[in-house]
Amino acid sequence: MHRFLAPAAAVLALSFAPAVHAHGGEPHSADKHRPPNLDALEKPFGRTGDPKMVSRTIRIDGHDTMRYTPAEITVRQGETVRFIVYNAGRTMHEIVLGTLDDLQQHAEAMRRHPNMEHDEPYVAHVAPGQSGEMIWQFTEAGDFHFGCLIPGHFEAGMRGRIKVVARDAKGK
Numbered sequence: 001m002h003r004f005l006a007p008a009a010a011v012l013a014l015s016f017a018p019a020v021h022a023h024g025g026e027p028h029s030a031d032k033h034r035p036p037n038l039d040a041l042e043k044p045f046g047r048t049g050d051p052k053m054v055s056r057t058i059r060i061d062g063h064d065t066m067r068y069t070p071a072e073i074t075v076r077q078g079e080t081v082r083f084i085v086y087n088a089g090r091t092m093h094e095i096v097l098g099t100l101d102d103l104q105q106h107a108e109a110m111r112r113h114p115n116m117e118h119d120e121p122y123v124a125h126v127a128p129g130q131s132g133e134m135i136w137q138f139t140e141a142g143d144f145h146f147g148c149l150i151p152g153h154f155e156a157g158m159r160g161r162i163k164v165v166a167r168d169a170k171g172k
Contacts, residue, residue, distance in 0.1 A: 041121055044099055045144040045162075048121040049080040049135035057082040062126065062148060064089035066156035074163045080137040087126040093153065095146050097122040097136060097162070103147045107154040114151045141166035 041048045058081055061069045075081055087093045096103060110116055117125070124132035138144075147159035 046138040049137040053080040054082045059084045061086045061088045062093035066158040068160045071160040077141045077167045083134040085124040086131040094125040107149045110149045111151045138164045
C-alpha cells in the first residue's frame with residue numbers, strides 16, 4: 001500500500017506547484033489567461049483604454065515596404081482610441097505604442113530575443129492578411145511613437161508618430 005502513496009503524493013504536489021515558463025515564446029504578462037484590457041496599465045504615453053469610452057477608430061496598415069499608412073496621427077489629450085491594425089504584407093508585423101526611447105530599447109531587446117511575444121494592451125501583433133485591435137487612452141500631451149519591433153523592421157523605418165494635443169482650459 002505504501003508503494004502507491006509516494007507516487008500519488010508526488011503527483012498531487014506537482015499539480016499544485018506554480019507553473020514556470022521560459023521567456024522565449026511566452027508572453028511578457030504573468031497571467032496569460034487574463035482577458036486583455038481588463039486591468040488598467042499606466043505608461044508615460046497613456047493607459048489601457050476602456051472600450052465604452054472610445055471616441056473614434058483609427059485604422060493603421062502595415063506594409064512589407066516597412067512603412068505604416070498613416071505614419072502620423074493626431075489625437076487629443078484624454079481621447080480613447082480604438083486602433084484597427086491591418087497587416088497588408090506577407091510577413092508578420094506589429095505595432096507597439098511608446099516613447100521613442102522605449103521603442104528603441106525594446107527593438108534592441110527584440111534583436112537579442114527574437115522569439116519574445118507580447119500581450120500588453122499597447123501592442124498588436126498581426127499575421128499577414130489579418131487585423132488586430134488596441135484600445136488606448138492618451139492621458140498626456142506630447143509626441144509619442146509606434147513601431148514594428150520585429151527584428152530589423154524598426155531599423156528599416158517601420159515607425160510612426162502620434163501627436164497628442166493638450167486639452168484647452170475647457171477640457172476639450
